[in-house]
Amino acid sequence: MKFFKRIKKSKIVWLLLVLMVFMYINNSSLFAKEREGKPLLLAHRGIAQTFSLEGVEGDTCTAERIYPPEHSFLENTIPSMEAAFAAGADIVELDVHITKDNQFAVFHDWTLDCRTNGTGVTRDYTMAELKKLDIGYGYTADGGKTHPFRGKGINLMPSLNEVMKHFPNEPLLIHVKSNDPEEGTLLAQYLSQFPKERLKAITVYGGDEPVAELRKQLPEMKVMSKETMKACLIPYIATGWTGHVPEACQNTELHVPEKIAPFLWGWPNRFLDRMDEANVRTIIVGGNGSGFSSGFDSEEDIKRLPENYTGGIWTNRIDKIGEIYNKPE
Template sequence: MMRLKKIAKSKTFLVIIVLLAFIYLNNTSMFSKPISETPKLLAHRGLGQTFSMENIQNDTCTAERIYKPEHPYLENTLASMEVAFQNGADVVEFDVHETKDRQFAIFHDWTLDCRTNVQGVTKDYTMAELKKVDIGYGYTADNGKTYPFRGKGIGLMPSLTEVLDHFPNKPFLIDIKSSDPKEGELLAYHLAKLSLERQSQLTVYGGDEPIAALKEKLPDMRVMSKATMKSCLIPYIAVGWTGYMPQACHNTQLHIPEKIGPWLWGWPNKFLNRMDQANTRVIVVGGDGSDFSSGFDTPDDIKRLPADYSGWIWTNRIDRIAPLYKKDKD
């Protein structure tokens, strides 16, 4: 009887060892090749003024806490996007809000009060009226002693149509800021006018409701929301160790905080390869996920990534980060 128990225990132990070996070998990046020679770069809002993230809240006026300007560009403008691409951005992200005449203005904040010389929201104005607004009015790096961009931002707020016409072949990540499903439907209406090839160069992310509404109208569009992220990552965390790829992880986009990545099966290269085969783009963002706008903005930030990381990197300072990888290519 004792002998049988010993045999049973030894078999159980062997099964556990084999299972652990399988999990390790099936999820180690040791045998996985990088998906590209160097990471690809996403320029958040083009190239704009950066600011302190300390104690930041949803309603914090970030224009009032910018660092001393090192360049003349304001976020979400044609010029900021142009210089981002020139510096080496592979994709530029921008934000959209609906206007009074059912267009989309490229602007980040929920209200106009912080950055501009007018108050209210974009829906209070037509696109033509928003062209007269000074989007550089509220920026200050010294607690209001000086306003270096005041008077320089008039006419710089572009429309969605302007951006897509100005950059007919460039890829973009569009952030729909509203949680209103009707705005998702309206954005789908505008994007449906584009060719299928052009649509394939665009990704849309935002609140669950507008993204679901847009996806219903444009089922082939690559989209992302908290709901789509959860529908992919929760089952992946549960069974991804087997190599199984949940259907919700196909043809989507994932923003993975740097501190969460190491907890995902196969991070980094095995995970990136699995998602790449599923036509899903993985973008690493800074921090722990408390602020998905946190990026890799200095050479020291890049050192926090795995040495062989080959996915996408979110940055607010494409001018600083792109040269690090261009140098590698040279």
């Protein structure tokens, strides 16, 4: 009897060993075909003024803490997006808010008080009224002694319609800042006027509710929310060792914090290959995902990435990172 128990135990041990070997081989990038090409560079808010991230929270007025300006661009404007693409961005991220006349204003903050000479929220104003505001009004690098962009931001807040017309082919990542489902419905109605080929280059992310509403109307559009991320990654963590990618991952975008990425099955090359096949765009972001929009903003930051990494990179300094990846060979 003991003999048979030993045989049974031995079989279990061997099965576990075989399973472990399979999991390793099936998920190790050492055995994956080498990926070719450069990383995909995502420029957060175009080219923007920089500021210290120390102590930044959701309601921090970052315009009041900028570093001495290195350039004249203001975030989320058409000139800043043009400059971002010229600097090497493959995708530009922009933020949208609904207006009083049901247009989408391209602007980052929840309220107008920090950056502009207006008060309240965008939905209190028509797009024409927002155009009259000075979006450079609140910027200061010296505690309010000087305001280097005051008077220079009038008529610079664009509508989403202006952005779409100005960049008819370029890839854009549209951030719906609210969790209002109606905004998702209105955005879907607006985007539905564009050809399918154009929409292939547009991705929408934001609150669970607006993204869910948009997806109902435009099911083939690439989207991302906390809910879509969880629906994809939680089952992948459970079964991804087999190579299976959950159906919920299809047509989504993943923003993967660098501290979490190494724990995903197959990271980096196997994971990226699997997600590519499921039409998933993978963007690596800085930190552990809990803080401000931390990105890869310097040559030192880039050194933290896996060797020959070819996935997406979130950056707040496309002017710096674009130079690194576009150096003549």
